[in-house]
Amino acid sequence: AQSVTQPDIHITVSEGASLELRCNYSYGATPYLFWYVQSPGQGLQLLLKYFSGDTLVQGIKGFEAEFKRSQSSFNLRKPSVHWSDAAEYFCAVAPANAGGTSYGKLTFGQGTILTVHP
Amino acid sequence: DTEVTQTPKHLVMGMTNKKSLKCEQHMGHRAMYWYKQKAKKPPELMFVYSYEKLSINESVPSRFSPECPNSSLLNLHLHALQPEDSALYLCASSQKLAMEQFFGPGTRLTVL
Numbered sequence: 487a488q489s490v491t492q493p494d495i496h497i498t499v500s501e502g503a504s505l506e507l508r509c510n511y512s513y514g515a516t517p518y519l520f521w522y523v524q525s526p527g528q529g530l531q532l533l534l535k536y537f538s539g540d541t542l543v544q545g546i547k548g549f550e551a552e553f554k555r556s557q558s559s560f561n562l563r564k565p566s567v568h569w570s571d572a573a574e575y576f577c578a579v580a581p582a583n584a585g586g587t588s589y590g591k592l593t594f595g596q597g598t599i600l601t602v603h604p
Numbered sequence: 605d606t607e608v609t610q611t612p613k614h615l616v617m618g619m620t621n622k623k624s625l626k627c628e629q630h631m632g633h634r635a636m637y638w639y640k641q642k643a644k645k646p647p648e649l650m651f652v653y654s655y656e657k658l659s660i661n662e663s664v665p666s667r668f669s670p671e672c673p674n675s676s677l678l679n680l681h682l683h684a685l686q687p688e689d690s691a692l693y694l695c696a697s698s699q700k701l702a703m704e705q706f707f708g709p710g711t712r713l714t715v716l
Contacts, residue, residue: 518702529608529694529707530647576646580702590635590659590701594646 488513488579492595499567500603507562507598509577517579519560524574572602608708610695616714625711627678627695635701636678639694654701685715
């Protein structure tokens with residue numbers, strides 16, 4: 487079964503500082519990988535995705551993520567955090583190969599809450 | 605139109621009521637999803653529809669009944685819910701299974 491681990495429940499950074507949110511996954515093959523952001527009481531917004539190809543992917547709002555197959559990781563980064571980035575961030579994986587009973591199922595990590603200090 | 609809409613935004617219901625949640629997308633997506641999200645937890649998948657057919661049911665109690673009348677619309681019919689069913693219910697859609705999902709703003713459900 488696929489699983490996602492986000493080791494940091496809560497991260498606090500100062501505005502303008504760099505950010506890295508960690509994500510590790512467990513899956514038999516390379517899955518599709520996603521990062522979503524959620525503000526309180528709102529839906530989830532897709533930040534970026536990795537399907538194949540270049541392991542460094544660019545997303546919206548200045549975020550990027552790097553897929554490292556050897557470490558089963560897909561960490562999210564931003565060089566300079568803005569106060570509006572305060573939210574909860576979810577890493578998610580989905581099977582890439584059709585045919586399995588979980589094809590179409592998105593599995594989320596537990597989330598990382600980001601607090602930004604002025 | 606690049607959004608998923610959900611109605612109502614808030615719903616309060618008693619345990620004997622019958623209500624429905626509605627989700628709509630006009631992006632031509634052929635996969636649609638229902639999730640349940642409790643406070644401080646990630647979304648939990650409930651149902652997946654692909655080309656209007658139920659593809660995944662994550663062992664959801666029968667008091668939740670999904671319906672996909674057409675490729676743009678997804679309903680979740682609620683009956684005899686329990687207070688522990690109170691949560692944020694999120695709908696999502698994707699071009700097809702396994703592609704990136706786009707989420708609606710959710711319906712905040714409170715069961716009294």
